[in-house]
Amino acid sequence: MYAKDHEAVKKLSPRVALGLRIKELRVVCGMTQEELADRTGFFRTYMSRLETGAANPTFDALLALAAALNVSPAALFEPPSVESQKRMRTVPGSSRGRVSK
Numbered sequence: 114m115y116a117k118d119h120e121a122v123k124k125l126s127p128r129v130a131l132g133l134r135i136k137e138l139r140v141v142c143g144m145t146q147e148e149l150a151d152r153t154g155f156f157r158t159y160m161s162r163l164e165t166g167a168a169n170p171t172f173d174a175l176l177a178l179a180a181a182l183n184v185s186p187a188a189l190f191e192p193p194s195v196e197s198q199k200r201m202r203t204v205p206g207s208s209r210g211r212v213s214k
Contacts, residue, residue: 129166133193152181
């Protein structure tokens with residue numbers, strides 16, 4: 114990874130970086146959010162919130178994700194690729210479906 118790429122990753126909040134990494138690993142495995150949710154026992158909406166950094170997973174949730182993705186728990190904490198960050202479309206919010214006027 115180039116130095117400027119590493120700096121871009123460092124600017125992400127830890128939850129957003131973790132979410133991008135989960136999404137990256139899910140895509141590499143060829144799974145949809147729904148398939149990963151089924152493997153972990155989570156709701157698909159929770160998977161979406163994890164991947165956008167809107168949810169803060171528990172230790173048990175991280176272990177379930179690692180098992181479902183067939184990676185070590187430590188692999189979840191590796192920096193997401195810069196390509197993953199470029200694909201990020203929205204900034205997570207806490208609206209929970211409410212529309213601001």
